[in-house]
Amino acid sequence: MTLLTHDRYCDEIARQAGKVEELLTAGADLGATVPTCPEWTLEDLVLHVGRALWWTEHTVRTRARAEVPMDQVSGVEGPGVRGDAAALAQWFARSAAAVTGALRAAGPDAYAWSWMGRHDAAFWARRMCHELIVHGVDGALAAGRAPGAPASEVAADALDEWLEIVEFVQRALPDGPAKDLRAPGRTIQLHATDTDPALGADWLIGLTPDGVTWRRGHEEATAAVRGPLASVLYLFYRRLPLDAPDLEVLGDRELLEFWLAKASFG
Numbered sequence: 001m002t003l004l005t006h007d008r009y010c011d012e013i014a015r016q017a018g019k020v021e022e023l024l025t026a027g028a029d030l031g032a033t034v035p036t037c038p039e040w041t042l043e044d045l046v047l048h049v050g051r052a053l054w055w056t057e058h059t060v061r062t063r064a065r066a067e068v069p070m071d072q073v074s075g076v077e078g079p080g081v082r083g084d085a086a087a088l089a090q091w092f093a094r095s096a097a098a099v100t101g102a103l104r105a106a107g108p109d110a111y112a113w114s115w116m117g118r119h120d121a122a123f124w125a126r127r128m129c130h131e132l133i134v135h136g137v138d139g140a141l142a143a144g145r146a147p148g149a150p151a152s153e154v155a156a157d158a159l160d161e162w163l164e165i166v167e168f169v170q171r172a173l174p175d176g177p178a179k180d181l182r183a184p185g186r187t188i189q190l191h192a193t194d195t196d197p198a199l200g201a202d203w204l205i206g207l208t209p210d211g212v213t214w215r216r217g218h219e220e221a222t223a224a225v226r227g228p229l230a231s232v233l234y235l236f237y238r239r240l241p242l243d244a245p246d247l248e249v250l251g252d253r254e255l256l257e258f259w260l261a262k263a264s265f266g
Contacts, residue, residue, distance in 0.1 A: 009103075023145075036141055061106070075094070148230075170212055188225075224249070238260060242260070
């Protein structure tokens with residue numbers, strides 16, 4: 001596993017934010033329901049992501065030592081008017097420029113509080129990169145478009161981070177949904193079919209009595225999913241179903257359904 005550089009994460013934040021902005025300027029219906037987050041409209045989705053970017057900008061720029069209440073962050077109020085795609089796009093563009101500017105100015109090692117216990121700007125660059133990728137899928141689906149695929153190394157890193165989050169949540173929230181992700185003797189194999197073997201886009205996940213473990217590697221497993229890397233990533237973020245046409249499910253399908261039901265955060 002190799003993390004991307006800090007600058008690469010910042011570049012990806014700008015790139016993925018640009019895709020969201022393009023949806024808005026191309027005339028997507030702000031009132032359209034987001035199929036993967038049905039409690040939101042497209043406008044709600046963009047406001048959610050933009051507020052996360054403004055909050056992250058504030059956290060990094062101020063070198064926050066503790067969680068900052070959202071109402072103390074400038075910019076999170078949104079464009080000030082609902083239903084105006086141009087105003088929403090401009091506000092969202094400012095949020096992306098602000099967070100990338102703060103992250104680049106801070107550098108990866110600057111202190112910045114985080115909920116996951118790693119308190120540096122590098123954590124937030126990586127987190128916002130992947131946040132934008134996944135919610136970009138939501139936005140594309142709401143606009144009736146096919147989701148795009150991030151670069152393979154970015155998608156692989158996003159899957160690594162997702163598994164790290166599952167591990168962390170299981171430890172930090174012992175009574176949360178992930179507490180049941182234990183199935184002694186059972187394993188899940190993820191295999192990307194469209195990447196250079198040098199990338200190592202294979203993951204072996206163990207559901208041990210002590211909690212989830214994982215590593216890069218290819219082995220026989222209780223259940224397996226094969227398909228394009230982006231589709232495997234979107235499946236594990238529950239943006240695609242198990243029966244998506246480009247995914248192949250092998251072995252114990254119920255184990256995969258169990259995982260997807262219990263890893264139900266994010």
